[in-house]
Amino acid sequence: MTPEQFLEFARVLPEPLLLVSGEGLLLATNQPVADILGLRRQEVRGRMLFEFVTESTNDVVKYLQACSSSRAMVIGSLTLRKNDGQTLIYRSQGAVIQPWSPESSALILLRLEKRTLASSNFVLLNQKIDQLAKEVHRRKEAEEALKKANQELEIRVEERTTALQETLNELQLTQTQLVQAEKMSSLGQMIAGIAHEINNPVSFIYGNLHHAYEYTQDLLKLVQIYQQLCPITPPEIQDEIEEIDLDFLIQDITKLFQSMKVGTERIQEIVKSLRNFSRLDEAELKQVNIHEGIDNTLMILEHRLQARHDKYPEIKVIKKYGQLPNVTCYAGQLNQVFMNIIVNAIDALEASANNSQWSVVNPQTTENQKLTKNNPQIQIKTELIDEKWIAVSIADNGLGINEQVRSKLFDPFFTTKAVGKGTGLGLSISYQIIVEKHKGELRCFSTPGKGAEFVIKIPVSLV
Ligand SMILES: Nc1ncnc2c1ncn2[C@@H]1O[C@H](COP(=O)(O)OP(=O)(O)OP(=O)(O)O)[C@@H](O)[C@H]1O
Ligand SMILES: [Mg+2]
Structure with a gap:
């Protein structure tokens, strides 16, 4: 759209319209704009938009950039300074009608609308975009932080579970030790007790065995003396001698005592082993x-x-x-x-x-x-x-x-x-x-x- 085409089209419209370049150069305005400013249309053309507004150049340029880079209508607010110094706040709707190209700058159509509510803030979409971007960034950060917190929590839960498992293992181990210690201690005590109980009578038998052997030897000697001194024995005694097989008895009794001695010695050894095993002391x-x-x-x-x-x-x-x-x-x-x-x-x-x-x-x-x-x-x-x-x-x-x-x-x-x-x-x-x-x-x-x-x-x- 050329400024001329714009004017042709804007002439018939009652609302204030401006054709500006992306840099803020006023290419054309319709009569209502000139009326607002208290100037003639020719006086406005060729000048910069920020000469007629109270907003900073930077804000105006940002707004125009926002308009030129958006496909949709960009809403803004412009405070126009009239020729007599009075200011009026307008809501502006900006739309790009020719995007920027290396050959020509962007063309933006601004439609002004009188605002009833005064606003001292210059609302710029890209500011909003900034805010939104910041909000998105903030939310992303919050999400990241949440994720991290979640991971940390998971790690902590895992650590806690491991710690609990370790405690459980330790407790089980202690329980094991107690059970086994108790088992072995009762076994040890029982063995020690049995060893002690057996030890007394065995010592008693072992101690007397020698005397019993001596006494039997004495008695056998006495029998021998009898046999030598009284070779003719009465039939009752002769019968008894045969009955008990005296010769074998004399022969066997020594062996018998010997094996009894070995047996008691073995019991004593066993008792010693039992005591050793229990080693309660x-x-x-x-x-x-x-x-x-x-x-x-x-x-x-x-x-x-x-x-x-x-x-x-x-x-x-x-x-x-x-x-x-x-x-x-x-x-x-x-x-x-x-x-x-x-x-x-x-x-x-x-x-x-x-x-x-x-x-x-x-x-x-x-x-x-x-x-x-x-x-x-x-x-x-x-x-x-x-x-x-x-x-x-x-x-x-x-x-x-x-x-x-x-x-x-x-x-x-x-x-x-x-x-x-x-x-x-x-x-x-x-x-x-x-x-x-x-x-x-x-x-x-x-x-x-x-x-x-x-x-x-x-x-x-x-x-
Ligand atoms: N010499 C072995 N040959 C084959 N399996 C064995 C042998 N020693 C241990 N085990 C196996 O290991 C298991 C655990 O042995 P462990 O001595 O700890 O317990 P247990 O003998 O079952 O019970 P406890 O000793 O408490 O009376 C046994 O149940 C058995 O399956
Ligand atoms: Mg076992």
Whole structure:
């Protein structure tokens, strides 16, 4: 649209209309505009819009830019300064009729409308756009902040959950320890009590055995003297001599006393082992012989190693003891570990007996050994690794442990045994005793179907 075309079209319209360039140059106005300003139309043409308004040049240019870059009508407010100095506020509707191009500047048509309500603010769309953009930015920031807060919250919830899980684990562990400590302490007390009860009568028998032997020898000597001094015996006595088979009796009684002596000595040894095992007095660190601890444990479990009612064959214990120094440890607790692991091995062998499957302990070294159904074995090996560490390995040729079970082996209350048979505490408490109490290692190696091996490593001295 040229200024001329504009004038042609604007002449007939009663409302004030202006044709301005994007820079604010007044290209043409109609009569109503000239009337408002109190000037002639020719006086207005060619001048700049901001010469006739009170708003700042910057604001006017921004408004015109907003008009020229928008496809829609842009509403603004212009305060016109009349020739006599009076000001009037107009609402302006700006529309671009020719967009800006490198060759020519933008052409904007402004339509003025008298405002009844005065507003001192120059409302510019791009200001609004600015505000909106700022609002959008602010909202985006708020959203980001919310997202971040959310993530932080999630992390905190996760941390809290982990902390709670840890507390739960700790509590379970404490509970485990308490249960096991209670179990072992009652077992220890019971064993100590039994040992004490047996010890008294056995000492009594052992102490008198010697005298009983001496007395019998004296009596036999007396019989011999009788036989020498009175070779002709009355028939009643002769009958009795034959009846009791005196010659055999004389011969046998010494053997009899000998085996009674061996028997009582064995009971005394057992009592000593029981006492050693319970080691109630040894809550503190003490230097002990590890082999003694293992042997005592095996002795207590002797009844489970023997063959039982055709169902379970005898479990052979193969000991491969190395040269070990005395080890400073919590002996009673270490015995509990041997007990837990050996009992597990026996359980595994019994379970295998039910399944009638046997493998060979240490398959690498005995690969060619013929597998028989009746060779349940537990192999206990000890060795001095270096001057600071010892290792005890307890291996069985039972069913072995599959990967799924192995990953939970040391978890408190994990058991594959029937309800009432296993509490699932044995290994978790053993782990505690070895790893935490003795700063050692407890590891399990197993090939399912070929048995399991538990290796304990502990320092020779804990101090
Ligand atoms: N030598 C082994 N051979 C095969 N499986 C074993 C062996 N030792 C342990 N396990 C498996 O590990 C599980 C956990 O053993 P753990 O000693 O902790 O508990 P438990 O023997 O089931 O019960 P508890 O010892 O408290 O009476 C056992 O239930 C068993 O499945
Ligand atoms: Mg067990």
